Structures are given as structure tokens and as C-alpha cells.
Amino acid sequence: MVDLNVKIHDLELKNPVMTASGTSGFAEELTDFYDVGQLGAVLLKGTTLKNRDGNPYPRMAETASGMLNAVGLQNKGIDYFIENIYPRIKEYNTPLIVNVNGSTVEEYIEVTEKVNELDKIPAIELNISCPNVKEGGMSFGISCPSAEAVTREVRRVYDKTLIVKLSPNVTDITEIAKAVEGQGADSVSLVNTFLGMAIDSEKRIPLLSTVTGGLSGPAIKPIALRMVWQVYNAVKIPVIGMGGIMNAADAIEFLLAGATAVQVGTAIFKDPFIPVKIITGIEEYLTRHKMQSVNELIGCLQM
Amino acid sequence: MSKKFVEDFKVAENIALNSSNFLIKLVSPKKLPDIKPGQFVNIEVKNSDEIFLRRPFSIFEIDYQKNTLSLIIKILGRGSKKLTELKAGDTVNLVYPLGKSFTIPQSDDRILLIGGGSGVAPMLFLAKESGLNRENVDILLGARSREDHVDASEYSKYGNLHFTTEDGSFGEKGFVIHHSVFQQINSYSKVYTCGPDAMMRAVAKTAKDEDIFCEVSLENLMACGFGVCLCCIEPTQKGNLCVCTEGPVFNIKELKW
Ligand SMILES: Cc1cc2nc3c(=O)[nH]c(=O)nc-3n(C[C@H](O)[C@H](O)[C@H](O)COP(=O)(O)OP(=O)(O)OC[C@H]3O[C@@H](n4cnc5c(N)ncnc54)[C@H](O)[C@@H]3O)c2cc1C
Ligand SMILES: Cc1cc2nc3c(=O)[nH]c(=O)nc-3n(C[C@H](O)[C@H](O)[C@H](O)COP(=O)(O)O)c2cc1C
Ligand code: FES
Numbered sequence: 117m118v119d120l121n122v123k124i125h126d127l128e129l130k131n132p133v134m135t136a137s138g139t140s141g142f143a144e145e146l147t148d149f150y151d152v153g154q155l156g157a158v159l160l161k162g163t164t165l166k167n168r169d170g171n172p173y174p175r176m177a178e179t180a181s182g183m184l185n186a187v188g189l190q191n192k193g194i195d196y197f198i199e200n201i202y203p204r205i206k207e208y209n210t211p212l213i214v215n216v217n218g219s220t221v222e223e224y225i226e227v228t229e230k231v232n233e234l235d236k237i238p239a240i241e242l243n244i245s246c247p248n249v250k251e252g253g254m255s256f257g258i259s260c261p262s263a264e265a266v267t268r269e270v271r272r273v274y275d276k277t278l279i280v281k282l283s284p285n286v287t288d289i290t291e292i293a294k295a296v297e298g299q300g301a302d303s304v305s306l307v308n309t310f311l312g313m314a315i316d317s318e319k320r321i322p323l324l325s326t327v328t329g330g331l332s333g334p335a336i337k338p339i340a341l342r343m344v345w346q347v348y349n350a351v352k353i354p355v356i357g358m359g360g361i362m363n364a365a366d367a368i369e370f371l372l373a374g375a376t377a378v379q380v381g382t383a384i385f386k387d388p389f390i391p392v393k394i395i396t397g398i399e400e401y402l403t404r405h406k407m408q409s410v411n412e413l414i415g416c417l418q419m
Numbered sequence: 420m421s422k423k424f425v426e427d428f429k430v431a432e433n434i435a436l437n438s439s440n441f442l443i444k445l446v447s448p449k450k451l452p453d454i455k456p457g458q459f460v461n462i463e464v465k466n467s468d469e470i471f472l473r474r475p476f477s478i479f480e481i482d483y484q485k486n487t488l489s490l491i492i493k494i495l496g497r498g499s500k501k502l503t504e505l506k507a508g509d510t511v512n513l514v515y516p517l518g519k520s521f522t523i524p525q526s527d528d529r530i531l532l533i534g535g536g537s538g539v540a541p542m543l544f545l546a547k548e549s550g551l552n553r554e555n556v557d558i559l560l561g562a563r564s565r566e567d568h569v570d571a572s573e574y575s576k577y578g579n580l581h582f583t584t585e586d587g588s589f590g591e592k593g594f595v596i597h598h599s600v601f602q603q604i605n606s607y608s609k610v611y612t613c614g615p616d617a618m619m620r621a622v623a624k625t626a627k628d629e630d631i632f633c634e635v636s637l638e639n640l641m642a643c644g645f646g647v648c649l650c651c652i653e654p655t656q657k658g659n660l661c662v663c664t665e666g667p668v669f670n671i672k673e674l675k676w
Pocket of ligand 2: 136137138161162163185187189215243246281308331334336359360361379380381382383648649650
């Protein structure tokens with residue numbers, strides 16, 4: 117048996133494959149297909165302090181090897197989550213990580229304080245990179261001072277594993293990564309979606325109600341991989357890699373580039389079993405290459 | 420939440436119903452789960468670089484003995500076109516069964532089923548499964564012209580068939596809401612509709628004005644089909660709901676139409 121365990125700060129994962137926020141609901145939807153206990157972790161749908169209706173329809177557009185979305189963090193707010201959803205999902209045998217969002221630093225803090233009280237949530241992912249909201253979101257993640265401020269303030273009120281999710285819509289992602297590391301982030305996850313746009317040439321209209329939206333899927337993989345590699349070389353904290361991962365080979369590329377774990381997002385829309393298939397695929401790869409542990413892959417790109 | 424599957428099916432047959440609609444019968448190597456009218460599948464379009472996501476289609480017919488499931492696919496764009504090129508023996512991958520079904524009528528109901536365009540399939544499936552005598556079921560199908568109608572004659576055993584065409588080449592001339600059976604909407608206890616948005620909205624408006632039970636099946640754009648992406652939402656009295664899990668069937672009272 118090969119060893120698939122990895123560690124993100126205090127968070128021990130049975131394998132390095134997580135499902136990405138906004139692409140795996142509240143884990144319940146995946147249990148219609150399989151036991152989510154197989155997964156390394158599940159990142160829950162982005163949550164804010166208050167109810168958000170999200171953006172108007174249409175919110176998605178298919179693009180070459182990927183898609184644009186403009187969901188805009190539709191969710192019922194953290195209190196609704198704690199009262200109605202958390203009790204239903206908390207016994208799942210996989211770490212559940214809340215994706216924390218806010219339009220002000222105070223909102224990030226308030227949501228984090230509430231999540232800190234939940235026994236079965238061992239970590240949060242601070243989303244400072246959502247491109248689909250007018251206030252907050254990505255604006256925190258594209259400048260060092262604001263990324264530092266929100267990380268510092270959230271760190272003060274949170275004692276479990278703090279992951280900060282980075283935006284790729286910046287000139288130098290390593291600057292932001294170093295900035296949040298400096299303020300006590302335990303890990304960084306990257307990338308969130310790339311700001312993009314699609315037009316219906318016949319009708320001469322934008323395909324998204326918001327005109328621009330976030331690009332995800334295989335189309336972004338080479339850029340995401342490059343960014344993971346750069347960040348891995350710039351920080352000491354563990355990096356969680358994502359962006360267009362569709363199969364085990366893609367996931368292994370991210371591990372080799374320095375990711376301690378990966379997240380699978382848009383691929384789930386094509387086939388919800390892809391994260392499970394990736395776990396088996398990594399196991400087979402390790403066996404085939406006569407490796408004992410997945411840790412032998414992390415950052416082990418041969419140059 | 421109910422059990423869902425990702426399964427390879429084999430194409431048993433692909434029949435052109437007319438120039439733009441195809442009946443595709445798929446066979447599963449496994450026993451099919453229970454499937455109700457209104458539910459749909461999300462089908463993978465293979466060997467295409469530009470087509471990344473699956474395409475949703477209503478289930479048209481089901482045969483639990485033979486483990487077959489049929490779809491009626493109308494060519495709209497690239498994905499539907501590609502699917503209509505499938506040949507017997509080809510393999511396709513489905514995520515299914517998805518969504519909630521129509522409210523199955525009660526024995527004393529008199530129902531009107533209104534289908535147009537790509538919405539014919541679930542209406543005919545519901546006619547078959549309604550459990551009612553055929554005299555209590557009226558099926559009204561609308562299309563642009565005679566050649567755009569699919570041959571539904573087999574369904575006359577489940578209900579009375581009525582047709583409209585915009586050019587008057589078959590059935591009554593006009594849209595479905597102009598048809599004489601629609602003028603008698605008050606004689607039905609339940610009205611169901613699936614098809615182009617404008618058609619469903621027109622039907623829903625009359626049903627609402629006349630205070631008649633009416634369910635519509637929406638065809639919003641979808642990415643996942645099982646409730647995780649929140650792309651397919653419809654504004655409702657209860658806020659934005661996912662069409663793929665809370666629908667595709669909605670009572671018009673729930674909608675903001
Ligand atoms: C629950 C559900 C059940 C359905 N059942 C059936 C069925 O039984 N038979 C059938 O023929 N079709 C059905 N449809 C519609 C079918 O999914 C679409 O026609 C198909 O996905 C179009 O794909 P395409 O690649 O051919 O079009 P594309 O190339 O993706 O698009 C062509 C054009 O049509 C527009 N378009 C595509 N899909 C939609 C949509 N859903 N609503 C509005 N505009 C759209 C695009 O924006 C574009 O302008 C159903 C849809 C849903 C959600
Ligand atoms: C429909 C959709 C919704 C998303 N919602 C969120 C979200 O709520 N919070 C978040 O941090 N990222 C969100 N993301 C971004 C993904 O978690 C992920 O970072 C991105 O899609 C890149 O990975 P992928 O190519 O594997 O999908 C969303 C992505 C998609 C496609
Ligand atoms: S299509 Fe993804 S939630 Fe409905």
C-alpha cells in the first residue's frame with residue numbers, strides 16, 4: 117500500500133485530493149453519487165455573513181476547454197449554514213472546509229468567528245479572489261496591503277488552519293502569496309478563476325448578465341500550474357494547487373510543481389467521480405513508479 | 420437527495436423523426452432506476468474540442484424490461500447536432516436521473532399537456548404515465564410548420580392529439596394558445612407545458628389568470644445538472660432556485676412570471 121497522507125499545517129488529509137469551493141455544493145450533492153469519505157477534503161460553497169442572491173441569469177457560458185461563471189456567491193449566509201446545513205453534513209468522514217467571503221474586513225471577521233465555533237470544521241479558506249462580486253471579493257486579493265490587512269485581522273480571531281485563496285488576476289502572484297504568509301496564513305490555495313468574457317456574435321450581446329466572469333477548466337491549467345510553481349518557490353507554507361485539473365496526470369503535475377494538495381473544480385460538472393478517479397490514479401502512479409508516499413512527488417520536478 | 424448515476428449507455432437506435440428532431444434510444448448494461456416524467460439526463464458530447472460541458476435532455480421513454488431510455492433531440496447548436504450523429508453501437512455517457520418530476524395527476528383529473536419544440540418529449544412521457552383514461556387527456560403540440568412536427572400518432576392511445584402550426588399547414592393555424600382546446604382551458608383541472616420560453620409564459624399567463632393548476636418544465640442553461648454550480652437558477656417566490664434540483668418542473672405559482 118502506498119501512503120497518500122499529506123499535511124496542510126494542522127490539517128491531516130487522507131489523500132491530497134479535495135473538491136473546490138463552488139463546484140461541490142455542501143458535499144451533500146456528491147453523496148448522491150458516492151461516499152465523500154473517500155475525498156481528501158471538501159471545500160464548501162462560498163459563504164458570506166448575510167444571504168446573497170448572486171447575479172442574474174445567465175451566469176455561465178461554455179468556452180473552449182472551459183467555462184465562464186458569474187454566480188456571484190449565491191448563498192443563504194453563515195447563520196443559515198450553521199443552523200440548517202452544518203448539522204446534516206458534519207458527520208461526513210472527510211474534513212469540511214468553509215470558504216469565507218466578505219465585502220468588508222469586518223464581515224470576513226464575523227463569518228470567521230462563527231465558523232471558529234464549529235467543531236467539525238478544521239480549517240477555513242479565505243476567499244480574497246472572487247471576481248464575481250462588486251464589493252470585496254477579488255479587490256482584497258489584488259493588492260498586497262488589502263490582502264495583508266484581511267489576513268491579519270482574520271488570523272487574530274481564528275486558531276485553526278487558515279488557508280488564503282489567491283487570485284490569478286495580478287501581475288505577480290508571489291507578492292500576494294508572500295504578503296499573506298507574512299500575516300500568518302498557514303497555507304495558500306491557488307488559483308481562483310481568471311477574469312474573462314464571452315460574446316454572442318449573432319445577437320451582439322454578452323453571454324453573461326454581468327458581462328465579465330471567471331474562467332475555469334482545462335483552458336487555464338498551464339497558467340495555474342506556472343503560478344503554483346512560482347508561489348511554491350516563493351513561500352514556505354504549503355501550497356494547494358488548482359485550475360483545470362481533469363485527471364490524475366494533471367493532479368500529479370501540480371504536485372510536482374510544488375502543491376501539497378490539489379483541488380478539483382469544474383471537472384466535477386463533467387463527471388462528479390473525477391476526484392475519486394484521481395485518487396486511484398495517483399495511487400497507481402506511485403505503485404508504478406515504486407514510490408512509497410505521495411510526499412515523494414511534492415515539489416520534486418526534475419530540472 | 421436521491422441516488423444518481425454516471426453510466427455508459429450504448430446507442431440502440433437513432434431515428435430521424437424529421438429534419439431537426441431525432442429519437443435516440445439508449446440501452447444500459449445495468450437495471451435502470453425508477454424514472455418519472457419531467458426528469459432528465461445530462462449527456463456527454465464526445466470527440467469535440469469546442470464542447471466542454473454535457474447537454475441536458477428530458478427523458479422521453481423508458482422500458483424497464485429492456486433497460487432502454489429514449490430521448491428526443493432537436494438540433495439547436497453544436498452539441499445537439501453532434502448527438503444526432505450518433506450511430507447504433509456507439510457509447511454515450513449519462514449523468515442521471517436528474518431533477519424532479521411533474522405532479523402525477525389524480526384519477527379524477529382532466530389534463531391538458533402542451534408541448535412545443537424541444538419540449539415535446541416530457542409531455543408525451545407524462546401522457547403515457549398519467550394513469551388516466553385517454554378521454555381525460557388532451558395533448559396539444561405546436562410547431563412552425565407541418566415538417567417540424569414529430570409523428571406522435573402512437574400517443575393517441577394515451578390522449579387526444581391536437582396540433583397547431585404557425586403557417587396553418589397542419590392542425591389549427593397559430594400558436595398553441597390560439598388552439599380551440601386551449602380556449603377551453605377552464606375545463607381542465609391540470610395544465611402542463613414544456614417548450615420555448617415564450618410559449619410557456621403565454622400558457623402560464625392564461626392559467627394564472629384563470630387560476631388553474633399549471634406546471635412548466637424549464638430549460639435553463641446548465642453546467643453540472645445536479646445542484647453544485649448554481650448556474651441554472653430561476654428567480655422564484657423562495658429566491659433563486661436551481662432548476663436542475665428544485666425543478667426543472669415548477670408550479671407557475673412559485674415563479675415570478
Ligand atoms: C432540463 C432540460 C431538458 C431539456 N430537454 C430537451 C429535450 O428533451 N429535447 C431537446 O431537444 N432539448 C432539450 N433541452 C434543451 C437542450 O439541452 C439544448 O437544446 C442543448 O443543450 C443545446 O446544446 P447545443 O450544443 O446544441 O447548443 P449550443 O451550441 O450550446 O447553443 C446554440 C444556441 O442556443 C442557445 N442555447 C443553448 N442551450 C439553451 C438553453 N437551454 N436555453 C436557451 N438557449 C440555449 C445558446 O446560447 C446558443 O445561442 C433541455 C434542456 C434542459 C435544461
Ligand atoms: C461555478 C463556479 C463557482 C465557484 N464558486 C467559488 C466560490 O464560491 N468560492 C471560491 O473560492 N471559488 C469558487 N470558484 C472557483 C473554483 O473553486 C476554482 O478556484 C476555479 O474554478 C479553478 O479550478 P477549476 O479549473 O478546477 O474549476 C467557483 C468556480 C466555478 C466554476
Ligand atoms: S446546473 Fe449546476 S446547479 Fe443546476
